[in-house]
Amino acid sequence: MTSERFTEVRGHPLFKNISDGSFEALARGAYVQNFPPHTELISEGEAADFLHIVLSGSVELFCSWESRETTMATVWPVSAFILAATIRDRPYLMSGRTLGKTRIMLVPSQDVRAVFESDSEFAKAIVAELANFYRASIKNTKNLKLRTSKERLANYLIKCSRREENCLVFELQYEKRRLASYLGMTPENLSRSFNALKPFGVQVDGQKVRLEDLEKLIAFAKPTDLIDGYE
Amino acid sequence: MTSERFTEVRGHPLFKNISDGSFEALARGAYVQNFPPHTELISEGEAADFLHIVLSGSVELFCSWESRETTMATVWPVSAFILAATIRDRPYLMSGRTLGKTRIMLVPSQDVRAVFESDSEFAKAIVAELANFYRASIKNTKNLKLRTSKERLANYLIKCSRREENCLVFELQYEKRRLASYLGMTPENLSRSFNALKPFGVQVDGQKVRLEDLEKLIAFAKPTDLIDGYE
DNA sequence: GGTGGCTCTTGATAAACGTCAAGCAAGTGA
DNA sequence: TCACTTGCTTGACGTTTATCAAGAGCCACC
Incomplete structure (x- = not known):
């Protein structure tokens, strides 16, 4: 039964309150992949085809411009990244590479957007998540x-x-x-x-x-x- | 009829697709106020009691720490600010002051959160708005x-x-x-x-x-x- | 028509930060 | 065991940016 797949992410704020049906709709096209250390998962500028969720290991989000590079954040389990690009169907603003050996759950962006349209609990969870990300980013700017x-x-x-x-x-x-x-x-x-x-x-x-x-x-x-x- | 109040904000992305009922629920407790130049509207650390929407004039968002101060953004009509604090019921992270003479629409935060719970179109619009804010903030960090x-x-x-x-x-x-x-x-x-x-x-x-x-x-x-x- | 206050600019100086180069220590693999 | 790599540290130096001080231009208000 599909709803028993991916139980490790079911407790994440994004999925905690959504219906089993919605969760299955997300799980259906999703898959888990193992990556070796120092593997570039996504590159800034690319289309946001998948929502990424770190299950174990860690991912460094970084940005480049004109041969300069800077680390923006490190993502630890269990957390999603590039949610904003996924939901808005925009290109990634950051690149991501694994630090150690890392397991990632990949959810097709179109599924995320579809469930976002149909399940208001999911939409609410996304609002909370995005608001937190935004506030964290503002704090980071203040710090800098x-x-x-x-x-x-x-x-x-x-x-x-x-x-x-x-x-x-x-x-x-x-x-x-x-x-x-x-x-x-x-x-x-x-x-x-x-x-x-x-x-x-x-x-x-x-x-x-x-x-x-x-x-x-x-x-x-x-x-x-x-x-x-x-x- | 209340729905004819505040027509100037009806076209804003946040309100464009919500029902008339939802809009009235927001309009009921809302009011418009005129502020002279250089008036501090909100201070960082305060509770987010109202969602603010600039109707005319402009507002400078700024932050302070230990006698240092920095400008974070300038808000022009017609735009909302401090949406994230409002929706999450958290303290403001930024202060805001008027630059010129400015008209502001103030919507009680509890009304925003209530309509956010009941109207999924409003929730979706908030997601879009927050995702845009977040991405703008990431770009700003890259710039810095x-x-x-x-x-x-x-x-x-x-x-x-x-x-x-x-x-x-x-x-x-x-x-x-x-x-x-x-x-x-x-x-x-x-x-x-x-x-x-x-x-x-x-x-x-x-x-x-x-x-x-x-x-x-x-x-x-x-x-x-x-x-x-x-x- | 001043006069005070403000912003902006410029110069001199200092602090913060980056770059380059060298060396050290720990870990890796033949 | 011995290179070899890699990350970290240190020193010398240069660039970037901030600070302090002074003056010019502008505007509002008596």
């Missing part, structure tokens, strides 16, 4: 325009700590060069920024980070929910 | 992260020209200091950037801009729909 690179790094580290219940020791989730690009700086500058945060109790060894004086770091970084809060 | 300030200015000027059917003479729509902030630089740097674009045929006198060699400017700016296109 209002803060220096040191401040962005400091706030990023605090965010990492918050995510793990204020744990003061944690591992960076991906390579420093990618982190640098995500934060809008060069790897060299990230390295120097880590050094510049030593007076605020930031200790780095490889991927491992220790925040020895969170108070002091917060006093420097001045995080706010209006930039650093989760949506 | 991938380009220098000179390149951003050059592409902005080309965009202005495009908007007026490739007219080579046009007026800047708002003060240079606001433009500078929007483009992510200081007024001083904007002034110098204009000078730096002289070799590409950019002539500025007050608010008036002349592009004397569009080819050359385009060759420098390298615009692309994936950053500079309208949604």
Whole structure:
């Protein structure tokens, strides 16, 4: 029975409240594929033929222009990406590549748009998802325009700590060069920024980070929910 | 008859396809207000009590952090702003102030959410609107992260020209200091950037801009729909 | 017809950030 | 085990951008 396929995504906000019929309509044309590390899944400018959902592994969304490249986001399970392009039937604005070995569920865009038309619960879920994405993007812009690179790094580290219940020791989730690009700086500058945060109790060894004086770091970084809060 | 009120917004994408009943439900609690120039309409962090729609004049959306401030966007008639906060019932992420004398239609957020629940055409229109906002925000991030300030200015000027059917003479729509902030630089740097674009045929006198060699400017700016296109 | 306030511009200087080059450490595979 | 690769770091240097200060032009308002 088809409705028992893809149970791992059934709990995702996009699908939680939709009817079994709608879910099956989406599942019918969908399939799961395994990708090796560093595989480019989509390229900016292409037509948005499939909605992508990361089941395991992770995907880096990045953009290029004139031989420059920047990391826009990293997508972890279970999350959909390029929803906006899919629903509007527009070309991708970002490219995506796998980081590690990654399982992706691919749902044909026309099916997504069809169910979106017929199932108002699905439409509502998409509104919530898009509004969250939009707000996250606005926060990202604020972060970029209002803060220096040191401040962005400091706030990023605090965010990492918050995510793990204020744990003061944690591992960076991906390579420093990618982190640098995500934060809008060069790897060299990230390295120097880590050094510049030593007076605020930031200790780095490889991927491992220790925040020895969170108070002091917060006093420097001045995080706010209006930039650093989760949506 | 209430449905004859607010006819000026009936053609807006958000309301074009909704039922008369839905429109009246929105119109019932809505009202129009006139604001003088430089009036702060909303402040970031506040609860999103009303959906705002600019009927005439214009509104600057801006953000602040630690005594720094940056312009995020300018809203022209007829457009809604802070839709995402309204629909998600979250605090505003941006502040808004009138530029000139401005007429605003205010729709109680709870009414927007109620009609959103009951009218699937309205929900669909909101999806389209949010997806466009999101994609515009992604483009803005790409612009900021991938380009220098000179390149951003050059592409902005080309965009202005495009908007007026490739007219080579046009007026800047708002003060240079606001433009500078929007483009992510200081007024001083904007002034110098204009000078730096002289070799590409950019002539500025007050608010008036002349592009004397569009080819050359385009060759420098390298615009692309994936950053500079309208949604 | 000033006078104050504002924006814009320009110059000098400083800070932030990027680029280039070299070297180190860890991991990989023959 | 030994190259070989890859990512990270550091130093030197250059570019980009911000800051501070001063002055010019413009407009509104007495």
